[in-house]
Amino acid sequence: MAIYLSFKEIWRNKTKYFLFSLVIALISVLVLFTAGLGEGLATNNKEYLEKLNADLLIFQKDVSFSTIESRLDFKKFKRSKRIDGLEDAGPIAFSNVKVITQNEEPIDVSFIGVEPFTPGAPDAINGNNLQTYPSKMVLIDENIANLLSISPGDILTIKSTQGTDDKLFDLTVTGITSGQRYFFRPSIFVTLPTWDRYRPKSDPNNYSTQPVLNVIAIKSNGKYDLNRLSTIISDTLDDIETADIVTSYESAPGYSEQQGTLNTIKGFTFLIGTLVIGGFFQIQILQKLPQIGMLKAIGAPNGLVSSAAISQIIMVSLFGVIIGSTVTFLLASSLPSNVPVYFTPSSVAITVVTLIFIGPLGGLLSIRMAHKVEPLTALDM
Amino acid sequence: MPPILSTTNLGKTYRSNNQSVDAVSEVSINVGSGEFVALVGPSGSGKTTLLAMLATLLESSNGTIAVDGYAFDQMNAKQRARFRREKIGFTFQDNNLVPYLTAIENVELMLRLNSKYNASTSTRAKDLLVRLGLQDQLNSLPSQISKGQQQRIAIARSLIHDPRVVLADEPTASLDTQRAQQVVQIFADLIHEENRAGIMVTHDLRMCKYVDRVIQMVDGSINRIIETKSDIDLLAGTSEFDKLSAPELIK
Numbered sequence: 001m002a003i004y005l006s007f008k009e010i011w012r013n014k015t016k017y018f019l020f021s022l023v024i025a026l027i028s029v030l031v032l033f034t035a036g037l038g039e040g041l042a043t044n045n046k047e048y049l050e051k052l053n054a055d056l057l058i059f060q061k062d063v064s065f066s067t068i069e070s071r072l073d074f075k076k077f078k079r080s081k082r083i084d085g086l087e088d089a090g091p092i093a094f095s096n097v098k099v100i101t102q103n104e105e106p107i108d109v110s111f112i113g114v115e116p117f118t119p120g121a122p123d124a125i126n127g128n129n130l131q132t133y134p135s136k137m138v139l140i141d142e143n144i145a146n147l148l149s150i151s152p153g154d155i156l157t158i159k160s161t162q163g164t165d166d167k168l169f170d171l172t173v174t175g176i177t178s179g180q181r182y183f184f185r186p187s188i189f190v191t192l193p194t195w196d197r198y199r200p201k202s203d204p205n206n207y208s209t210q211p212v213l214n215v216i217a218i219k220s221n222g223k224y225d226l227n228r229l230s231t232i233i234s235d236t237l238d239d240i241e242t243a244d245i246v247t248s249y250e251s252a253p254g255y256s257e258q259q260g261t262l263n264t265i266k267g268f269t270f271l272i273g274t275l276v277i278g279g280f281f282q283i284q285i286l287q288k289l290p291q292i293g294m295l296k297a298i299g300a301p302n303g304l305v306s307s308a309a310i311s312q313i314i315m316v317s318l319f320g321v322i323i324g325s326t327v328t329f330l331l332a333s334s335l336p337s338n339v340p341v342y343f344t345p346s347s348v349a350i351t352v353v354t355l356i357f358i359g360p361l362g363g364l365l366s367i368r369m370a371h372k373v374e375p376l377t378a379l380d381m
Numbered sequence: 382m383p384p385i386l387s388t389t390n391l392g393k394t395y396r397s398n399n400q401s402v403d404a405v406s407e408v409s410i411n412v413g414s415g416e417f418v419a420l421v422g423p424s425g426s427g428k429t430t431l432l433a434m435l436a437t438l439l440e441s442s443n444g445t446i447a448v449d450g451y452a453f454d455q456m457n458a459k460q461r462a463r464f465r466r467e468k469i470g471f472t473f474q475d476n477n478l479v480p481y482l483t484a485i486e487n488v489e490l491m492l493r494l495n496s497k498y499n500a501s502t503s504t505r506a507k508d509l510l511v512r513l514g515l516q517d518q519l520n521s522l523p524s525q526i527s528k529g530q531q532q533r534i535a536i537a538r539s540l541i542h543d544p545r546v547v548l549a550d551e552p553t554a555s556l557d558t559q560r561a562q563q564v565v566q567i568f569a570d571l572i573h574e575e576n577r578a579g580i581m582v583t584h585d586l587r588m589c590k591y592v593d594r595v596i597q598m599v600d601g602s603i604n605r606i607i608e609t610k611s612d613i614d615l616l617a618g619t620s621e622f623d624k625l626s627a628p629e630l631i632k
């Protein structure tokens with residue numbers, strides 16, 4: 001009966017309710033895109049670290065877990081491998097180079113040095129994993145592979161500043177990994193000696209097979225819990241501290257600030273949505289007060305009047321959110337792939353459910369108003 | 382036969398701050414089955430207040446009301462709402478209809494509220510509207526039809542669910558005389574045929590020729606009762622009759 005009344009009302013005022021649904025749809029698009037942008041930026045920032053097959057990262061002490069500032073002597077890596085409770089340890093060294101393309105501008109990539117088959121080295125999804133020999137092999141992120149249409153066996157040319165000159169180096173693609181973006185760039189992986197040889201540096205002759213590292217990725221063998229393992233590592237190695245993977249990427253410069261800003265925007269959009277929906281339905285109810293009084297006077301129970309109001313708000317919100325989600329989906333699938341807007345099922349689900357709830361939340365006041373109308377008003381008293 | 386509706390020494394006192402108004406006092410009336418009563422009197426004489434109490438919309442201050450065996454003072458808000466939708470039919474001065482329901486849907490609403498909506502009651506609703514001359518407006522929305530047509534829909538709604546009592550507050554206020562007379566005549570016929578108890582508040586004394594009894598209120602009390610149809614017919618058109626709702630009667 002409540003559904004009957006609210007549906008009839010919407011149906012006979014299609015234009016008005018449709019237009020208002022569009023407002024809710026626009027709010028939905030805005031919120032979904034903000035969420036997608038947050039997800040996208042976060043992924044661009046952390047994808048490599050998040051996918052690491054590791055439990056802890058070892059950082060230099062007192063650098064606020066910054067992968068860039070952290071410096072670890074290669075000896076620390078050697079010693080770390082002998083620590084009790086580890087399945088494996090992997091050295092990681094970060095730098096940036098440009099990849100030369102045929103027709104377009106060179107692409108900035110993260111140039112990451114790892115030791116093959118350790119926790120820092122991702123697996124190939126196509127072609128072969130990185131090997132120690134032969135040298136001058138490179139494992140590339142599918143983002144670059146797709147962008148430049150590169151397959152295993154092809155040559156990838158990188159540009160790197162050596163001293164005062166830009167030098168070009170050819171590397172052979174051994175395999176392609178899943179997306180491994182780091183610091184907003186796609187990544188390419190080489191062995192540590194190759195990394196130190198080709199990374200940008202001020203002294204072109206200063207390189208080694210055992211270079212200074214940024215961090216060490218630790219995979220536990222499960223013997224100790226991670227807190228205990230952290231303590232053991234800190235007791236064994238000097239001047240280091242450890243962090244789990246989540247702490248590591250959340251400590252990246254700007255990461256928390258960026259996510260915080262986007263969450264604030266999202267929160268405000270939700271708030272605006274709640275107020276707009278609340279305002280709209282309040283005006284609706286105000287116009288309907290005489291009619292509601294009449295319904296109550298002819299014996300409509302209070303519960304019916306309130307549930308008609310609620311079901312109407314839910315129907316209109318649901319319709320708006322569905323349109324908004326569809327529009328978002330269509331827009332998102334037409335976006336170029338380098339726009340950092342990603343939709344994961346869980347974040348979309350949370351956002352959509354929240355959007356559906358803000359309708360009734362915004363409408364609470366109007367439902368209360370409907371509930372309070374006296375049937376006596378039907379007699380103009 | 383016991384009356385369907387009866388009040389004894391019914392009174393209502395409005396209190397606000399340090400003022401109190403006796404809007405209705407010492408009203409004792411009986412309305413029987415198939416009886417149609419007009420409530421007249423100058424404005425402010427307590428007609429609407431009395432109607433509101435009879436409809437369980439307003440609690441009385443003194444006296445008792447009984448309708449079809451129900452005593453009002455024992456009912457809570459929920460029971461009163463149920464009582465209204467089952468036992469009472471209403472037409473109001475204004476805002477009678479749900480604007481987003483068609484004529485037929487507005488009438489059927491009363492059936493739906495009482496869980497009595499089905500194919501046969503729906504046909505009855507249609508027949509009633511046809512009888513009221515609305516065969517071409519069955520699927521019109523209230524905004525698409527005239528005030529008189531809206532009033533007739535309200536009358537159909539007030540009768541469709543088989544109420545014991547039919548209450549109307551100035552149902553013809555917004556109609557021209559000819560329309561008003563047509564509407565009240567059909568209304569009276571339906572009350573008589575179906576043995577309901579009907580009370581109509583009206584300003585318009587020309588409507589009294591369709592009722593069985595005229596009760597005149599002044600200052601909250603019954604001032605005069607014209608008991609029989611022949612007395613009403615005798616008085617109708619005389620200057621005395623015109624004074625029944627004249628403002629100068631206010632003491």
Ligand SMILES: Nc1ncnc2c1ncn2[C@@H]1O[C@H](COP(=O)(O)OP(=O)(O)O)[C@@H](O)[C@H]1O
Pocket residue numbers: 381395396397402403404422423424425426427428429430431
């Ligand atoms: N809610 C109220 N509060 C105080 N006084 C009221 C209220 N409603 C009506 N009255 C007073 O009660 C008296 C009767 O009013 P009413 O029943 O509306 O008369 P009628 O319908 O005959 O014009 C009037 O004096 C009116 O001012």
Ligand SMILES: [Mg+2]
Pocket residue numbers: 428429430
């Ligand atoms: Mg009145």
